[in-house]
Amino acid sequence: MAEAVITNQDNKRTYCRVNKSTCLARDRPTYTIWPMTLGARIQDRLKSEGLSQAELARRVGISQPAIYQLINSNKSGSRHIHRIARELHTTPAYLEGETDNPESDLPENVLSFAEREWLDLMRQLGEKDRDAVMHLTRSLAAAGSHTPTIHSPRSTYRAQDD
Numbered sequence: 001m002a003e004a005v006i007t008n009q010d011n012k013r014t015y016c017r018v019n020k021s022t023c024l025a026r027d028r029p030t031y032t033i034w035p036m037t038l039g040a041r042i043q044d045r046l047k048s049e050g051l052s053q054a055e056l057a058r059r060v061g062i063s064q065p066a067i068y069q070l071i072n073s074n075k076s077g078s079r080h081i082h083r084i085a086r087e088l089h090t091t092p093a094y095l096e097g098e099t100d101n102p103e104s105d106l107p108e109n110v111l112s113f114a115e116r117e118w119l120d121l122m123r124q125l126g127e128k129d130r131d132a133v134m135h136l137t138r139s140l141a142a143a144g145s146h147t148p149t150i151h152s153p154r155s156t157y158r159a160q161d162d
Helices: 038-049 053-060 064-072 081-087 113-124 127-143
Strands: 002-007 013-023 028-035
Touching: 038 064, 053 064, 053 081
Parallel strands: none
Antiparallel strands: 002 013, 013 028
16 A cells, blocks of 8 residues: 555645555556545654654653554544644644645744753753753853864874874
8 A cells, every 4th residue: 555645636635545456357557545544644744754653652642552553543533633743743633634734734933852851851950950051051052063072073183182
């Protein structure tokens, strides 16, 4: 089974799954087309984002078998659909089949998982520790990549330092 984008006469794109077989009577390929289900759309976005089911489950805060069930069952929704859509950089409307464009109505300034995790960790710190981390972050940002650190690649070797 393959995924395809079908464009109709009005240039409206529809994302579907296509099963190719051969018509024995005419010896020509025939196609059976199904609209993409919630599971197919999640699977498609996982592939495009380069995520595994386990990583998506970790980011959303549910179990990997729950993601597997969403993908492989005929369920039409989930109470976690908003969080799943956020992690897959799409909208709940796309995942539920209400729209065919995975990026329509997607907010522009969406924080990544790492950015949200960083903010959550910052909120757990006390005020003094937060101020210290903020000072360090500002210093690093102001220095840019021009200031060498112990992790910077060396331009010379020990024998050349003399």
